[in-house]
Amino acid sequence: MSTTSATEPRWLSSQEQHAWRAYLRGSRLLEAALDRDLQSHGVQLSEYEIISMLSEAPGRRLRMSSLADLVVQSRSRLTHTAVRLERRGWVRRESCLEDRRGVELVLTEEGWTAVQDMARVHVESVRRNLVDTMPPELFLALGSAMAAVETAITRSGSAGVCSEVE
Structure with a gap:
């Protein structure tokens, strides 16, 4: 066995390379289109995703660490986004109901109304794009x-x- 084969990656075939690049470009264009359509409500896709997840959660609340995992964001990024959403009156942070050590993000009634309005725009965008x-x-x-x-x-x-x- 040659030493180069042990250190060489398994290079993509031309078909795999084509599929990979199509995925990258398509996924980036899709995210940009979904984000652009939500701008009519003054929100970014990442903000919508957070309040959407909260709207589907029991009691419309989730532990911040669990929410960060769900939306694949760092905890610090989620905290910054939560601050923006709090300023709009759509969410509030509260101590966890179960153990009081953690923090939960809770969707407010105003946030519930907003996410219902945005959902119509978002689902149309997902369908179209x-x-x-x-x-x-x-x-x-x-x-x-x-x-x-x-x-x-x-x-x-x-x-x-x-x-x-x-």
């Missing part, structure tokens, strides 16, 4: 593929590293 651009079976395959990526990264232990990147 992603779901309706491909046959249903391809969209479902995309979801399965990304679930496999999530599982592999989570099992490898690198998910914690990702959530600390800003």
